[in-house]
Amino acid sequence: MAICPICNGFEEMKANCSSCGNELIDSGRIMDYYDDYSAYMPIDQMKMEDGYPNDYKDKECPHLLKCTVCGNEEVSLIKE
Structure with a gap:
């Protein structure tokens, strides 16, 4: 099983906004925002x-x- 280096703290996310050029903040896995229990479901x-x-x-x-x-x-x- 592969693991995400950002989720596991091995690397930091560095990216700039495509609209204004300022630094973007990593808000985590997108699937964690789907519903109240999505963060507890198996990643795969x-x-x-x-x-x-x-x-x-x-x-x-x-x-x-x-x-x-x-x-x-x-x-x-x-x-x-």
């Missing part, structure tokens, strides 16, 4: 239902990134 199961068709097969972890300046939100696929 959530990847089958998260709307990113290749993240399970390609071993990627979709993270929600937010800009604190302009409010832009982006999703970044992190290689596990």
Whole structure:
């Protein structure tokens, strides 16, 4: 089983907003925001239902990134 280096604290996320260029803040796995219990469901199961068709097969972890300046939100696929 592959693990996400961002979720597990091995690396830090560094990205800039595509709208204003300011630094984006990592808000964690996007699937944790789907409903009240999604954070407690098995990761591989959530990847089958998260709307990113290749993240399970390609071993990627979709993270929600937010800009604190302009409010832009982006999703970044992190290689596990």
